Amino acid sequence: MTAxxxxxxxxxxxxxxxxxxxxxxxxxxxxxxxxxxxxxxxxGSEQLQPDRPYIFALWHEAVLLALQWSxxxxxxxxxxxxxxxxxxxxxxxxxxxxxxxxxxxxRIVLGSTGYHGREAAGRLVEYLRAGYSTVLSPxxxxxxxxxxxxxxxxxxxxxxxxxxxxxxHAWPHVVLPTWDRKxxxxxxxxxxxxxxxxxxxxxxxxxxxxxxxxxxLG
Numbered sequence: 642m643t644a645x646x647x648x649x650x651x652x653x654x655x656x657x658x659x660x661x662x663x664x665x666x667x668x669x670x671x672x673x674x675x676x677x678x679x680x681x682x683x684x685g686s687e688q689l690q691p692d693r694p695y696i697f698a699l700w701h702e703a704v705l706l707a708l709q710w711s712x713x714x715x716x717x718x719x720x721x722x723x724x725x726x727x728x729x730x731x732x733x734x735x736x737x738x739x740x741x742x743x744x745x746x747x748r749i750v751l752g753s754t755g756y757h758g759r760e761a762a763g764r765l766v767e768y769l770r771a772g773y774s775t776v777l778s779p780x781x782x783x784x785x786x787x788x789x790x791x792x793x794x795x796x797x798x799x800x801x802x803x804x805x806x807x808x809x810h811a812w813p814h815v816v817l818p819t820w821d822r823k824x825x826x827x828x829x830x831x832x833x834x835x836x837x838x839x840x841x842x843x844x845x846x847x848x849x850x851x852x853x854x855x856x857x858l859g
Contacts, residue, residue, distance in 0.1 A: 647751055649732055666739065666743075668740050669744075672708060673713050675709075676713065680832070681831075682833045682834065683833075683836065685836030686717070689721075695803055695804070696797055697776040697804075698806050698807065699809060700780055701781040701823070703824065704781075704823065705823050706811055706824055708740070709832060711745075712744055714744055715744055722774045724747055725747065725765060725769070725774075726741055729753045730753065750764050754783070769796070769801075770800055779858075786821050795847055797850075804842060806840070807835070808857075809833070809834055811826035840857065
């Protein structure tokens with residue numbers, strides 16, 4: 642069984658730390674160097690209330706664009722509350738956990754589908770109820786692409802937070818040969834962030850918000 646970042650043998654933890662922080666810092670530095678060359682346009686932020694936590698949602702294909710938008714630190718409106726993030730727990734994800742720490746994520750919750758995902762979701766709900774926001778990809782971490790998993794609806798229903806759909810576009814951009822067709826902006830390009838209206842999920846019928854969320858995610 643592949644080791645998790647929190648169950649790596651003690652003898653290998655220094656190597657994991659060196660691997661995670663060296664690659665993580667390199668990725669962060671690369672994003673930070675190119676960030677001044679990228680123009681960011683944000684539409685729809687007036688729909689959100691300052692200092693109110695939300696569950697922000699975007700398709701997995703846009704996660705790299707979201708990182709390019711967020712470096713060097715989480716932008717408004719994402720930074721009005723502390724951030725928690727549920728992340729895939731296997732050891733090779735350590736650099737991503739490091740990058741998230743650099744941009745301002747205070748709590749990393751380890752877990753995903755097939756890797757104690759329900760327990761991780763329960764811990765994330767506790768943070769959301771305590772005033773944290775989070776950013777989730779409802780078709781991740783392994784797809785199918787643009788197929789919404791119901792976990793995000795249950796997180797919203799359990800926490801009482803509204804879901805805020807995010808649509809990110811870039812001109813020009815490169816499409817990577819991954820399952821989700823990740824997009825990444827090239828230097829001197831433009832990223833447009835469209836913030837949708839918050840979607841309230843009923844605890845009695847969480848599935849009733851599914852069509853609204855899929856439509857707003859585009």
